[in-house]
Amino acid sequence: MEVRLLLLEGRTDVSFFLPLIKEFYRFRESNAGCEILPFSKDKELSRPICLIKYKTLLVILHANGKDNLKKALKAVFRAVERFEDRPTIIGVARDVDTEENILNWAKSTLQAGGFEPEVKNGYLLVNGITIVPFGIGDVTFDAKDIEPKKELELLMTLLAKKESNLSRLENSISQLSKDLERKLTPKDVMHLLAIARNYKGDSMSGLYRNFIEKLIRENRGLIEEFLDESGLRTFLETIAR
Amino acid sequence: MEVRLLLLEGRTDVSFFLPLIKEFYRFRESNAGCEILPFSKDKELSRPICLIKYKTLLVILHANGKDNLKKALKAVFRAVERFEDRPTIIGVARDVDTEENILNWAKSTLQAGGFEPEVKNGYLLVNGITIVPFGIGDVTFDAKDIEPKKELELLMTLLAKKESNLSRLENSISQLSKDLERKLTPKDVMHLLAIARNYKGDSMSGLYRNFIEKLIRENRGLIEEFLDESGLRTFLETIAR
Known part of the structure; x- marks a missing residue:
């Protein structure tokens, strides 16, 4: 072994x-x-x-x-x-x-x-x-209201952006950044993903896992692209x- | 005993x-x-x-x-x-x-x-x-973009509204409701509270606990009022x- x-x-x-x-x-x-x-x-x-x-x-x-x-x-x-x-x-x-x-x-x-x-x-x-x-x-991530902190949640943010979950919240992200008077962190974006996906669990890590599993099942090509990019x-x- | x-x-x-x-x-x-x-x-x-x-x-x-x-x-x-x-x-x-x-x-x-x-x-x-x-x-909660689901998170939403955390996000809440084409649930509001409080933990229940402990320490009167109302x-x- x-x-x-x-x-x-x-x-x-x-x-x-x-x-x-x-x-x-x-x-x-x-x-x-x-x-x-x-x-x-x-x-x-x-x-x-x-x-x-x-x-x-x-x-x-x-x-x-x-x-x-x-x-x-x-x-x-x-x-x-x-x-x-x-x-x-x-x-x-x-x-x-x-x-x-x-x-x-x-x-x-x-x-x-x-x-x-x-x-x-x-x-x-x-x-x-x-x-x-x-x-x-370590990815290139360009969005005016999101701080590209180099952490796990930035990869998740990239995935959510590739999928449609995040793109329909663009105006909300911009408004939040205005209300908070700061850019959103990738961790903040994960909470928006939870809202967009109607996630009910107590742990954010459960959301990550569900989201990745769903993408692997339903959009494998997107994950393939993501593996190379990251x-x-x-x-x-x-x-x- | x-x-x-x-x-x-x-x-x-x-x-x-x-x-x-x-x-x-x-x-x-x-x-x-x-x-x-x-x-x-x-x-x-x-x-x-x-x-x-x-x-x-x-x-x-x-x-x-x-x-x-x-x-x-x-x-x-x-x-x-x-x-x-x-x-x-x-x-x-x-x-x-x-x-x-x-x-x-x-x-x-x-x-x-x-x-x-x-x-x-x-x-x-x-x-x-x-x-x-x-x-x-079982509380009266009136906000045009939030669905008053009678659950624990509605009490937390009421608390967050009494405190200033939520009120500065009013425009964001309205924009999110528009982008999602639905009212926000109290659980959604909890994710916004996590963003507003810059909460980094993995579990949402940890946020609830931190938030209540902070209010008890810093704004006991608000909690007293909340205990009666709820x-x-x-x-x-x-x-x-």
Whole structure:
């Protein structure tokens, strides 16, 4: 069994990546896959979600929030020592925010944890494990009333714009920006998406997941285009091909 | 120890009632209080939250959703048989929705569960326990672009209107209603409140709780007025005085 890990910032990121990996790369969830994992009840890491395809086990973990991602990455490397099948690839995705170079960020985080990562072909190598960092939100987005904050919700905003949900609210977005005397953030736009889609759930991450699942079902071409535009295709091909 | 129970529809209702009961009626949370309770791991009922004031233990439970409330009420009555100190009062709060008579609803639910409730002073009596039903959302609310659905979010909308958060978005609300070609629901308004308050959390119930806690701290008079207008005062005085 080849083991790969994907470390994310938080629950909303899991809601975003999970349907993409399951539907586009044909992994299926398997609790049994998780049982063999040597994660201790680490407060730095979420409960793992295990996905299986043929002889590949892809384990998704999150850090319970952006601020814990560095600690979580170190915790993953501590856990890796106890794996029977040492992971071949560890993907780490985080919001770009104002970080210009995600590779450097990952490298210095690992160095601070006492590791000596080597840079190779745009990836990092530590003890034979390939670390693939990915910055979420690195897209061109041009809308006069929306602040293009480089975060997960900007990708969701791009998707909602490609779909018709957002375009019919253009006047509302403009009026809101006027009333609030500021541009809307991508997170604000997600609340408008909830209204447009008549979403009743308590958690915003549930909305993300529903929305992506619906698009995959009904407008796969749009998601294909989006994967290329956001750089996600290259990342997903590496960890989930 | 006098034991009282409060059964609610779901998590969002807990987020709404908890700060009111803690801050206005000076109960404090106590896990120890919960340990003596004979609830089995009932899938019909949430984990109890225990609140204590002097010699009164107030236990809050929810039904994991509106559709399960009837089952949950019956589960509560089954559990009550196993209590060492039998509860004196059980409060049951639900959205009014289109139900015109909450007392009758509670009565027929209990009858369907094999109990013989007796009506007395607007309450129900079953085996010496007073059942106090409450309908959430029974307020007069007049706004041309908002549908006054009688539910928890209508109370929150009323609060947001009393505070300044909503009034500065009047034009946005009107534009949204135009773009969507429908009136906004109170749940839609909650998403606008999230935008206006720059709320970053994943769960809407977290917003409700933050908003109420802030108002209690900063504008207690407004909450006092709201308690009277919504009928909540009478209900809370009965279960939490």
